Amino acid sequence: MLKTILLSSFSLVATALVLFLIVIGREKSWEMIAGSPDRGPYDFTTATRSPSANDALACSEGLCQNPDFLITAFDDTPESVIERLSQRLLSSDKLARRVDDRNNPAKARFVTYSPTMRFPDMIHLEARALTDGRTGVMAYARAQLGKSDMGKNRARLEALFAQN
Structure with a gap:
């Protein structure tokens, strides 16, 4: 019964x-x-990683500790790099939407969704001028819901930077 x-x-x-x-x-x-999946900007200098296996961190050499993979530095300005990466992300992911206010052209923030259930994920991008004149990039992606993203956020970042 x-x-x-x-x-x-x-x-x-x-x-x-x-x-x-x-x-x-x-x-x-x-x-x-x-x-809201947009919890504001991610501070790459002080923020901590998710305690669950639902995020991914990628950085150019020396810009962050313990990244999941390294990003090759760019020859363009930080602003140009962020604009190009933003266009690449928006054209490759039809569910991605830029949500930052664009006040800092060296940073961008996106919400995107899984295709079927539309689980929300955040993507944070930040570019910084390096001492050698090149531009380094930091990228962080995290699922809003659940304890595991089954590697989706890492795969998303790897695909974004695979064309460098």
């Missing part, structure tokens, strides 16, 4: 969630449940 009640309750909750996602929309539903 208790098993039947629990199963019925679970089915009712699952059905309500599916209806909620359909009626409200997947992206808006997750925002209503978990808040």
Whole structure:
């Protein structure tokens, strides 16, 4: 009897969630449940990594500690690098949206979503002039929901920087 009640309750909750996602929309539903995926800029000098396996960090040599992979420095200005990376990301990921106010042209922030369930992820990009005249880049991507992103954020960053 208790098993039947629990199963019925679970089915009712699952059905309500599916209806909620359909009626409200997947992206808006997750925002209503978990808040805005845009939690503001990521501070590469003081912020810590996610305690869960749902993020990825990539940097040019010497710009951050323990990156998942290194990014080759660029020959352009920080502003040009961020603009080119932003265009590359937006053209390769139709679900990505730039959300920063563009006040600092050496930084950019994006929200993107998984294709099916529209789970939100954040992507932070920052470019800095290096002492050798080149431009180094720092990139951080993190899932808003869940404890694991199954490597999706790292793959997203690797794809973004694969064309360098």
